[in-house]
Amino acid sequence: MAEEPTKVFRLCSLLMSCLFAYSAAVQLNDPDWYLWIPLYTSASAVNLQFIITISTRRKLAKFGFCVGLFLFFKVMIEQYYYVGSEFWSLDLNERIVREKLGSGIVVISMFLHLQSSSSSSSAINKVDFGG
Template sequence: MAKPRNLFRVCSLLMAFLFAYSASVQLNDPDWYFWFPLYTLSCVINLINCRRRISKSRRIKQMIGTALSLGLFLLVKVVVEDVITEKVGVLSLDLTHRVVREKIGSGLVIASMVLQLQSSSETIDFGMVAIVVFGYGLPFWFFTIEKGEIKI
């Protein structure tokens, strides 16, 4: 049973890198004060939990709850913005649009935090693999195979 535990730790580390990168590119956005704390907190939680299975600490669980709440708030904000402007579509994966990138980012944070909360189960490890594959695979596919370009 050591392999799934190591798999979870590796996936947590990879998600921490993804969230650290996401936080770093938020500093020039007009609404950075929402997204920078979300990605930074998610990065820290994933870094903490890649060292050990899951902390039973109340403080860590509060951090996860905060990141989960902020992620849900921002997902609703972006979905409402998308519905009102009718630019892209709620289920679109077209990364050229800011609202799609923000929906995917907040969705990855939500998925990661839910899996971090439930990480005592061995079956959760494959959920972490799925979000790592999606989080790294979609941009790779879009920007290298589809040759998409970001619209500002």
């Protein structure tokens, strides 16, 4: 059985939900908006976890994780072959770098939500933070 989320987790989820909702809103003028709006809206919905049920949240998290991985690799290939900029570039003036960071943040967030909502009791759920 899953434990009750802490206040810090709830606050972080709310902040990430706002970030992903804003990211979806600014994608409307992007030429490939149809790829990015579903990614950011599903990530926003997963982070608003108190509104949706656990099974729906896991499905949305899996969807966001898979789409995020696909778009991350798409952007990495595009960056390597067409732009030629470095892999570790953090120049946010480039569209490719912004898309790479956005999809990477979604993948990490969805992975963490999938881990926290897993019903199996694993070692990650029993971490003692020494408090």
